[in-house]
Amino acid sequence: MNQSTLINLFWRRFKKNRLAFLGGIIVFLFFAIAVLAPFIAPYGPDGINVKHVLEPPSLSHPFGTDDLGRDILSRVIYGSRISLAVGFVAVGIATLIGIILGALSGYYGGWLDTVIMRFVDIMLAIPTFFLILAVIAMLEPSIWNIMIVIGITSWMGVARLVRAEFLSLKEREFVLAARALGASDFRIIFRHILPNAMSPVLVSAVLGIAGAVLVESALSFLGIGVQPPTASWGNILTIGKDNIEIAWWISVFPGLAIFVTVLAYNLLGEGIRDSIDPRLKI
């Protein structure tokens, strides 16, 4: 089968999966919201207004206002930019590290495999959230550091996946053929084997974005993620927690945004998995 029929097949299966389709649409919508934030947000994200402090949801402020009179809806809209950026960059870093280490481990085997897999075991034994907190404590909490730290602490799953794919693919005939033709190891790894190993990686990347969004919001919630006044869903929730006895709306809406985003990426990821290979469905 050539490439285009494969994509057609994928697309036909994907379209039939209504939930996955819905996930895709929500992800797309959040993209649009993030890009168009300045045009759709009714107020500026930092528009402090002392006359409208802690107002419950109303027509002029659909999600209410926070302790500084800022419009929660506008802050949630701007916050989507942070979640999106952190999700993609962190997962990009994790996927890159995972692919390289997993490919080396699976392709070469031997002591290199032992060393890399031991390293994976060690990383998995340290509570990830502790590790992230410790690194952030050493560096300054900034959005770039958050992305990098989430990336370098979440590549282990990808590495294991890629390694498993390489272990089975490297014995296949097309690899033997490439080697017989004199292709270099580099070429065999990246041009011949890797493209065939990409579908599970893609699925885990989409699901990984959901995970990264959750971690970023948790860090920002604890006050060591994205720093105020920059709006992120997590740090709006911090204000929600501080005012929990008097202003429920600050806690409800940003969390809802996190929930819907994570749900959408999960649906999309599962949908892609089922469409690439229905046998993988559990």
Next chain:
Amino acid sequence: MFTYLLKRLLEMIPTLIGITLISFFIIQLAPGKPTDVLADLNPKMTPEARERLEKYYGLDKPIHIQYVMWLKRIVKLDFGDSFSTDRRPVWTKIKERLPITILINTLALVLIFIIAIPIGVSSAVRPYSLYDKITTVVVFIGFAIPTFWLALLLMILFGVNLHWLPISGLKSMGYENLSALGKIWDWTQHLILPMTLEAFGGLAGYSRYMRSSMLEVVRQDYITTARAKGLSERKVIYKHALRNALLPVITLLGMSIPGLIGGSVIFENIFSIPGMGQLFFQSVMMRDYPVIMGILTIGAILTLLGNLLADIGYAVADPRIRTR
């Protein structure tokens, strides 16, 4: 069985050394010397005191010697003294925080098990039934809910609106005047929300995993055999199938411990519970390096112990492993 466990224990040593290397490396990421922070916190510190401290940590020696020095002290559980104003030994500080964190996490694990396993089993017994579909949807939603947000929602509902449960700390005001029974009840009330929420994070994954593992097992020939010889369905499922289906779930148990321990940072922070997670968070905010290092190492040791427990559970459930 004994040799099996001994082997597993020995296998942990390189991992443990690797973990200490990583923790050590992280501290080196910090700009300047670790003792700079101490000097910042305590402006009255004399240069002599500072020098003494640098000598204690071996900061004047090359880095690999520093690591070996540190490792030697760690083996004796000597993580040095905290940088915070109380200057108490790190291990003492961790020791008094550890029990409550372990208690909440253990209770959460028990809760996960007694809820997730029946859900997983019952939806696997009737796959694609209405019940199965409903649990699938609920599980999927459970996966996506940020648990700290759920914590806030439950605090609003049960704490602020209904006044059923306390939302902060471990003891109410006037705790000292309560009777013994009253004290236990007060404590339980404070623990309900944190424990439920810790468990919630794992529920979705476990019940899902239990379901697929069970589906796998009921397809096996020995289950058909058990049915064919006329055993009741109850016996087939709970005696023959469940035991086998539990094996991969036990492995998952070991793997979920780092997540649980990590989660305690968030919950102990939200509910102001004086546990290890809260201590870690405070230390991170104050850059109290010795405590950070200590908790990283202890967290990893707890994880490895959890893995060992999972291995033991595995061996108990599966006689084939014991003889290996």
